[in-house]
Amino acid sequence: MQPLDEVFEEEDGSFELPTNPMRLNMGPSHPAMHGTIRMVLDLDGETIENVDVQPGYLHRGFEKSCERGTWQQVFPYTDRLNYVSPMLNNIGFSLAVEKLLDIEVPERCQYYRVILGELSRITDHFTCNGATAMELGAFTPFLWLLKVREMVWGVLERESGARMTHSFGRIGGMAHPPTAGFKDWVMALIPEIERVLIETEALLARNRIFLDRMDGVGVLSQERALELGASGIVLRSTGIEYDVRKDHPYMVYDRFDFEVPVGCDGDNWDRFTLRQEEIRQSVRIIKQAIEQMPDEGPINVDDPRIILPEKNEVYNTIEATISHFKLVMEGVKPPKGAVYSFTEGGNGELGFYIISDGSGTPYRVRVRPPCWFNLQSSREMMIGDLMADIIPTFGSINMIGGECDR
Amino acid sequence: MSAKVVSKLKSQFGDRILDTTNFRGDETVTVALKDWVEVATFLKEDDACDMSMFVDLTAVDWPERETEGEPRFDLMLFLRSYTKKHRIAVRTKVKDQEKAPTLTSIWAGATWPEREVWDMFGIFFKGHRDMRRILLYEEFEGHPLRKDYPIDKAQPLIEYRDVEGTRKLPPFGIEEGQPFARVNWEERLAGRDQQVSPSIGAQVGQQRTLSDSRVAAAELAEVQAAVDAEPPPEAPQE
Numbered sequence: 001m002q003p004l005d006e007v008f009e010e011e012d013g014s015f016e017l018p019t020n021p022m023r024l025n026m027g028p029s030h031p032a033m034h035g036t037i038r039m040v041l042d043l044d045g046e047t048i049e050n051v052d053v054q055p056g057y058l059h060r061g062f063e064k065s066c067e068r069g070t071w072q073q074v075f076p077y078t079d080r081l082n083y084v085s086p087m088l089n090n091i092g093f094s095l096a097v098e099k100l101l102d103i104e105v106p107e108r109c110q111y112y113r114v115i116l117g118e119l120s121r122i123t124d125h126f127t128c129n130g131a132t133a134m135e136l137g138a139f140t141p142f143l144w145l146l147k148v149r150e151m152v153w154g155v156l157e158r159e160s161g162a163r164m165t166h167s168f169g170r171i172g173g174m175a176h177p178p179t180a181g182f183k184d185w186v187m188a189l190i191p192e193i194e195r196v197l198i199e200t201e202a203l204l205a206r207n208r209i210f211l212d213r214m215d216g217v218g219v220l221s222q223e224r225a226l227e228l229g230a231s232g233i234v235l236r237s238t239g240i241e242y243d244v245r246k247d248h249p250y251m252v253y254d255r256f257d258f259e260v261p262v263g264c265d266g267d268n269w270d271r272f273t274l275r276q277e278e279i280r281q282s283v284r285i286i287k288q289a290i291e292q293m294p295d296e297g298p299i300n301v302d303d304p305r306i307i308l309p310e311k312n313e314v315y316n317t318i319e320a321t322i323s324h325f326k327l328v329m330e331g332v333k334p335p336k337g338a339v340y341s342f343t344e345g346g347n348g349e350l351g352f353y354i355i356s357d358g359s360g361t362p363y364r365v366r367v368r369p370p371c372w373f374n375l376q377s378s379r380e381m382m383i384g385d386l387m388a389d390i391i392p393t394f395g396s397i398n399m400i401g402g403e404c405d406r
Numbered sequence: 407m408s409a410k411v412v413s414k415l416k417s418q419f420g421d422r423i424l425d426t427t428n429f430r431g432d433e434t435v436t437v438a439l440k441d442w443v444e445v446a447t448f449l450k451e452d453d454a455c456d457m458s459m460f461v462d463l464t465a466v467d468w469p470e471r472e473t474e475g476e477p478r479f480d481l482m483l484f485l486r487s488y489t490k491k492h493r494i495a496v497r498t499k500v501k502d503q504e505k506a507p508t509l510t511s512i513w514a515g516a517t518w519p520e521r522e523v524w525d526m527f528g529i530f531f532k533g534h535r536d537m538r539r540i541l542l543y544e545e546f547e548g549h550p551l552r553k554d555y556p557i558d559k560a561q562p563l564i565e566y567r568d569v570e571g572t573r574k575l576p577p578f579g580i581e582e583g584q585p586f587a588r589v590n591w592e593e594r595l596a597g598r599d600q601q602v603s604p605s606i607g608a609q610v611g612q613q614r615t616l617s618d619s620r621v622a623a624a625e626l627a628e629v630q631a632a633v634d635a636e637p638p639p640e641a642p643q644e
Contacts, residue, residue: 056541063526064550064557099430226488229460229515240488242459247491337429340462340484340495351462353482368462368484376518405541 021049024387028057032135032391036401037375039390046386053379055372055405062406066365070331071097071171074365079165081367082403084127085120085346087156089403090169095250096341096352097171100334103301109173110251111293115186116168118282118289119156122193123149124346124398125275125282132272132395133204136213141200148189148196155185171332172307173300183290190283197276204272214269218381218393221266228380229373232348233274234397238266244344256288271396306332331360338364347371347398371397371404408433408492411455418448434495442481442498443507449485449494450512457485457494460515465500465527469553469595477501479529483509500529508534526551553591 021042027033036058042050062081066074078089091113098105105113130145153163159179160168168175204210220230225238235242243260245253261277263270300307304323313320334356342351348370355364374397381393412426412433422445425436437445449457461484472478477499486493500506508531509516520531521540528549531537539546547562548555 054540056539056543059541061550061557064555068557102430224514226458227460227514229462229513242488338434338466339430339432349461351484353462353464353484355466364466366462366464366466368464372518373460373515376515 019044026390032394034399034401036405037394037399041387041390043387046388048382048385048387048390051379051382053375055375058401058405060406062367063365066362068361070360071334071362072327072331074362075169076165076167078169078367079167080402081369081406082124082346082350082371082400083164084400085124086164086166087116087120087160087168088124088343088345089350090166091117092341092343092345092350093352094169094171095343096339096354097332097334099339099341100337100354100356101171101306101332103172103303103306105173105301106298107252108294108297109299111289112174112178112299113169114251114253114256114289115286115293116156116159118286119152119186119189121282121346122279123152125279126152128395128398129200129272129275132268132392133200133210135391135395136210138204138207138210141203144196144199144203148192151189151192155182155189158182158185170300170307172303177299183293186286186290190287193279193283197279201276211269213389213392214267214272214396216265216267216269217385217389218268218378218396219266220377220381224380225266225377228377230348230377231370231373232345233271233278234374234377235348236260237263237270237274239264244342244349248342250343252289252292253285255292256285258284268392268396333358333360342368345370345403347374347400347403367403367406369403369406371399375399375404408490408494411449411492411494414452414454415445415448418452419445432495433493434497436497436499439477439498439500439504439506442496443509443512445496446483446509446512449496454490455494456487456489458488459486460513461486461493463509463516463519463523465523465529465551467527467551467553469591472502477504479527481506481523481529502528505530505532507532510534525549528552554595556592 021044024041024043026039026041028035028038033039036055038054038057040052040054041048060080062077065077074093075090078093079086081089094105094113126145126149130142130149133145134142156166157163159182160166160175162168220234220238222238222240225235226240230238231242239262241260241262244250245258246260258281261274261281263274305327308314308327309320309323314324315321336356336358338353338355340351340353342349344350349368350370351368353364353366353368354362357363378393378397378399381397382390385393409428412435415435416423416426419437419441422441423435423437427434427436435445449455463481463483466480466482467478468476468480469478479500479502481498481500483496484493485496498506506529508520510520510531511533517534517536518540520534521536521538523529524531524537525539525541526549538544542550545562548559
């Protein structure tokens, strides 16, 4: 910025007019900001000099609400964290409480959770890639990806009864055992998923407009990504190989043969292709899990202090009635203590730091939302780019308002 | 998750590591607030620790500790090493109204979590460049994740700034008839209520609930006494 009374004339006789940065308000009522993020931009022409990202428009007091009821009553709230892949949040929270209780669910349930979780991850990546393409004007891939996403959600609906907000996880198991046709339905999905992946790439990967806006835009460096706490796709796009499923295997992930794809530039194009590749890896995991999953066996842990008794028994025996009453009214009572449990969510490391004071009510439930840190690092991606580049950059970090603002 | 880091910290800082715990495989070390930045810097820069990944920073409120003369808040820092793949949690205790030093100069990722801790718990960070509220708005009164903040508290509505004399009214009253939370922290901190839920409270003989038969009986006796004390109406004279 130069003061106006300065001499404009350069030494070579050319003129350079002094400029002031323009402050522009973008969002929260902007279609690409998902209605939940406000950005205050300082623009020099079309170049972004500085940006202030302001979250909080979807804050509903998740952590405070969790301190209100029982441990089981947290599950519906976790559905509404990352509402594109609620099953992953359900599983993440179940694992956290199970770690506090020091129990492990039966093997069949672990495979069941892996398959449902990977299906959720596929829907998450489909939504993100489709929405990114749509925000850049390509409507066809969006509809095609969402068509398959609906098929995946159809399977999840048949299993859990709800399309999106499943509330299907339970402490020490799942709400229901797998239905009879579960494996067949999942296997029938896989060719559809693989086909639409190829179709999407045929539509977008050699599209000049799409490439121009994705390739080399929104670059994040390795060191900054680590420092800023980014995880998931955003971190892996910079070339850092960190996937909780691989580095700290939980459930039965150490039994599967899969790869962790990494990018090299940390730009939007890397994030787009990594999502495509991760869907392929998820399909690989699902195929192996379907093969290894036992058809018979218990789903829930055998512990009346944790799992509700069978309805048949509740109505016919007094012991089960009392057990049911105590579990509903008082809740599961984990021992005193605090644990940090983390899983690979749709966007990265989804952590739960939970504290129990020995009663049936959570003392503190802190969720470490991957979106929060990915959005924090988006500031670095945007500075120096053009204003129009905000749309693909913001789209490719897959900010989910429910998880970010909680 | 890594005993090596803990032993390394112990050999480096000695008595200044106040406490170490291992619960379900999670290693946590406790340090004093004055050593907070020094320990964090060491964890980042020491080659054996190499905690390059910032994972999380949060706080926990323990209001009952304050009556025992202990600092009220716990600040928790979670770190991971990318190269060594180990993790550690660091805890420090912060008094109410006490300012904590910022970690933003060590990990830039602490910027938003520290703002969130300020927003939710009211712990101010010295040296942080941008201590604004982050999830809530500037006019919000109080810090909601403190235990003594009632979950059903209504916030004053902010007047429209451009229309004179306009007030927005809340859609419902403050009292909704039914207690919203299982723990009534106001009562609990005043020492009147130790229970966790009404049903459990009645079993352990808690001092006061709405449906407590002793209270009801006492109230009934009072009413009866008042009725008894009143002289009977005189019979109308004919």
